[in-house]
Amino acid sequence: MNNSQIVFLIGFMGCGKTTLGRKLASRLGYPFFDLDHLLEEQAGMSVTEYFSSFGETAFRLAEAEILKQTAYGETAVVSTGGGLPCHFDNMDWMNAHGKTIYIQLSPKTLASRLEHGKEHRPLLRDKHGDELVTFIAEKLAERESFYQLAQIIADGISLTAERVEEILKG
Numbered sequence: 701m702n703n704s705q706i707v708f709l710i711g712f713m714g715c716g717k718t719t720l721g722r723k724l725a726s727r728l729g730y731p732f733f734d735l736d737h738l739l740e741e742q743a744g745m746s747v748t749e750y751f752s753s754f755g756e757t758a759f760r761l762a763e764a765e766i767l768k769q770t771a772y773g774e775t776a777v778v779s780t781g782g783g784l785p786c787h788f789d790n791m792d793w794m795n796a797h798g799k800t801i802y803i804q805l806s807p808k809t810l811a812s813r814l815e816h817g818k819e820h821r822p823l824l825r826d827k828h829g830d831e832l833v834t835f836i837a838e839k840l841a842e843r844e845s846f847y848q849l850a851q852i853i854a855d856g857i858s859l860t861a862e863r864v865e866e867i868l869k870g
């Protein structure tokens with residue numbers, strides 16, 4: 701029997717990839733990887749500092765490199781950054797190496813979750829209120845076709861690690 705399983709969580713900033721990924725990994729007894737945290741460790745600086753020092757293009761190259769070079773082992777839960785599936789062949793690579801789950805939420809719900817965490821997200825930090833919702837709606841529309849390539853699409857409202865485990869078992 702093949703017991704290998706790498707689960708990639710994808711979706712827009714604020715959909716809960718990091719929070720849910722950590723819980724899911726603990727539930728399944730799998731190692732947890734958050735690609736933004738790996739990049740921060742390797743670069744020795746925060747994602748925000750990385751964007752301001754090197755720019756978004758360099759960040760996209762670095763996150764793709766970390767996605768593909770990390771030794772995940774046989775089982776893992778991997779939380780990606782929100783933009784990662786939309787660059788290079790990252791989405792195809794994740795579909796070929798594991799199970800991809802898109803955590804889907806509306807721009808309004810995402811904005812309400814992000815209002816307090818946006819200083820850590822360089823793409824959002826200067827946006828407020830309705831302007832934040834509009835920005836998310838536009839960016840999500842650009843990204844949606846990539847996210848839709850996921851093998852599993854899950855409604856992010858009240859999504860729990862337990863529910864994701866059930867979905868994975870089929």
Ligand SMILES: Nc1ncnc2c1ncn2[C@@H]1O[C@H](COP(=O)(O)OP(=O)(O)O)[C@@H](O)[C@H]1O
Nearest residue numbers: 712713714715716717718719720813814817859
């Ligand atoms: N299921 C949830 N319900 C409500 N808020 C949540 C939920 N999951 C995460 N959050 C909150 O939303 C924000 C973004 O979560 P995070 O896990 O960092 O998302 P992502 O990694 O997808 O950007 C955090 O403030 C987090 O506490």
Ligand SMILES: O=C(O)C1=C[C@@H](OP(=O)(O)O)[C@@H](O)[C@H](O)C1
Nearest residue numbers: 712713714736781782783821822
């Ligand atoms: O959507 C994006 O372009 C980004 C999402 C962030 O990760 P989260 O989705 O975990 O916030 C982080 O990778 C960076 O700020 C860029």
Ligand SMILES: [Mg+2]
Nearest residue numbers: 717718736779
């Ligand atoms: Mg995250």
